[in-house]
Amino acid sequence: MPTIRLNLLNCIWAIMMKDGLCEFRTRYAVSALFMFALISLASISMSIGAASLPADLTAALLWVLLFFCAMAGLSRVFVQEEESGTIIALQLYGSGQAVLFGKLLFNIIMLLALTMLIIPLFILFLNVDIYHWSIFIVVLILGDIGIAAASTITAAMVAKTQGKNALFTVLTFPILLPQFLSSISATAKILMNVKPDISDILFMAAYNVVLMIASSIVFDYLWYD
Amino acid sequence: MKLILLLWIMGVIYAVFYIVPPAEGLGELVRIAFFHIPVAWVSVLAFLLSAGWSVQYLRTRDIQYDWKSSAAASLGLLFCLLATISGAVFAKLTWGAYWNWDPRQTSIFILLLIYGAYLVLRSSIQEEKERARISAVYALLSFLTVPFLVFIIPRFYFSLHPEPVINSAGKLEMDTIMIYVLLAAVGACTALFWQCFNYMVLNKQKSA
Numbered sequence: 001m002p003t004i005r006l007n008l009l010n011c012i013w014a015i016m017m018k019d020g021l022c023e024f025r026t027r028y029a030v031s032a033l034f035m036f037a038l039i040s041l042a043s044i045s046m047s048i049g050a051a052s053l054p055a056d057l058t059a060a061l062l063w064v065l066l067f068f069c070a071m072a073g074l075s076r077v078f079v080q081e082e083e084s085g086t087i088i089a090l091q092l093y094g095s096g097q098a099v100l101f102g103k104l105l106f107n108i109i110m111l112l113a114l115t116m117l118i119i120p121l122f123i124l125f126l127n128v129d130i131y132h133w134s135i136f137i138v139v140l141i142l143g144d145i146g147i148a149a150a151s152t153i154t155a156a157m158v159a160k161t162q163g164k165n166a167l168f169t170v171l172t173f174p175i176l177l178p179q180f181l182s183s184i185s186a187t188a189k190i191l192m193n194v195k196p197d198i199s200d201i202l203f204m205a206a207y208n209v210v211l212m213i214a215s216s217i218v219f220d221y222l223w224y225d
Numbered sequence: 226m227k228l229i230l231l232l233w234i235m236g237v238i239y240a241v242f243y244i245v246p247p248a249e250g251l252g253e254l255v256r257i258a259f260f261h262i263p264v265a266w267v268s269v270l271a272f273l274l275s276a277g278w279s280v281q282y283l284r285t286r287d288i289q290y291d292w293k294s295s296a297a298a299s300l301g302l303l304f305c306l307l308a309t310i311s312g313a314v315f316a317k318l319t320w321g322a323y324w325n326w327d328p329r330q331t332s333i334f335i336l337l338l339i340y341g342a343y344l345v346l347r348s349s350i351q352e353e354k355e356r357a358r359i360s361a362v363y364a365l366l367s368f369l370t371v372p373f374l375v376f377i378i379p380r381f382y383f384s385l386h387p388e389p390v391i392n393s394a395g396k397l398e399m400d401t402i403m404i405y406v407l408l409a410a411v412g413a414c415t416a417l418f419w420q421c422f423n424y425m426v427l428n429k430q431k432s433a
Contacts, residue, residue, distance in 0.1 A: 153366065160359060161346065161349040161350050161359075162350075162351075170341070170345055173338065173342075174367050177335060178370055181377055207373060210373075214365075214366060218365055221358060221362050222358065222359065
């Protein structure tokens with residue numbers, strides 16, 4: 001047993017680094033996720049051909065793409081622990097809050113990396129003009145944090161169930177919906193060369209905070225039997 | 226008790242078809258509302274009750290609350306389906322289309338999604354305690370999104386749905402007979418829900 005007691009921030013960092021290291025060794029989730037993103041993007045681009053899409057439809061496509069990419073990979077943080085049987089060790093060593101926020105941080109970083117890959121390709125394939133880059137980036141970051149926050153807590157739920165992957169999408173969508181709708185509308189405004197209201201951005205940020213606080217409150221019930 | 230309920234429902238049905246006058250603009254179609262409004266009310270009530278019993282379960286770990294939460298959610302899904310279908314028929318007859326993502330339609334659809342997700346989650350966990358714990362957490366989390374949706378949805382979709390019966394001015398804009406019949410119908414529907422609910426919980430207690 002380690003005799004040094006780490007504080008919460010160090011614990012969160014340690015959990016995140018552990019997940020990062022495991023991921024770096026196998027590179028399973030990252031490569032699967034990136035290939036999934038590439039294929040869904042290519043399928044969209046091929047199926048619409050040279051037709052130009054209206055801005056609101058493009059925004060909706062972008063977020064549907066990001067959502068399903070997240071659904072393909074983000075449940076892994078808990079599902080993999082359950083499948084390899086390491087979850088009991090983690091329950092012994094890590095406090096619930098550290099595990100939740102460590103995994104959340106890891107998911108946020110994964111999703112942001114994925115977004116950084118998707119966005120240039122999306123602009124390239126679909127011939128999109130982005131008018132307000134700085135606001136666009138803020139919207140993307142807030143939307144990604146929202147997707148990661150909603151899917152980390154549902155990943156902890158589906159880890160114990162049968163049929164994990166299908167269930168993961170079903171459970172995450174209703175929880176994510178307010179954030180999802182507001183990211184689509186903010187992105188559509190940006191693509192139409194209209195600056196989104198500050199209230200739209202604030203709503204997204206507030207929803208992220210509420211989602212994280214709520215997951216932090218209920219997570220202990222999931223983590224400790 | 227069952228007999229009283231049966232008579233009550235028969236009375237309400239009689240009143241809806243023979244006593245309520247045809248409404249201005251809607252004509253005979255207004256009679257659907259006496260089915261639609263009570264059913265929609267019960268589907269929201271069941272959702273509240275289910276979330277409430279989930280909190281109780283997490284606090285006390287008494288499996289009885291889990292049964293109650295699950296029974297309320299299953300009945301809620303049924304009433305929610307009925308509300309969606311009757312609403313869609315009403316929409317077809319008055320607005321000309323079964324479905325157009327009106328804010329009310331969107332919110333009832335999300336309620337359907339949440340009920341569906343909750344019940345699928347329940348059916349996919351074998352162990353009883355684990356199932357109770359995880360589904361209670363999900364019921365709470367999904368309950369959290371409701372106030373946000375109430376705020377966000379009307380901003381994106383334009384509504385044709387009439388104001389709720391008691392509108393923002395707090396004034397009742399209905400015929401007095403209609404109000405009484407509607408209240409009786411809401412009461413009957415809630416009582417029917419409660420009867421089925423008790424029956425389901427009792428069944429569960431017997432088999433346990």
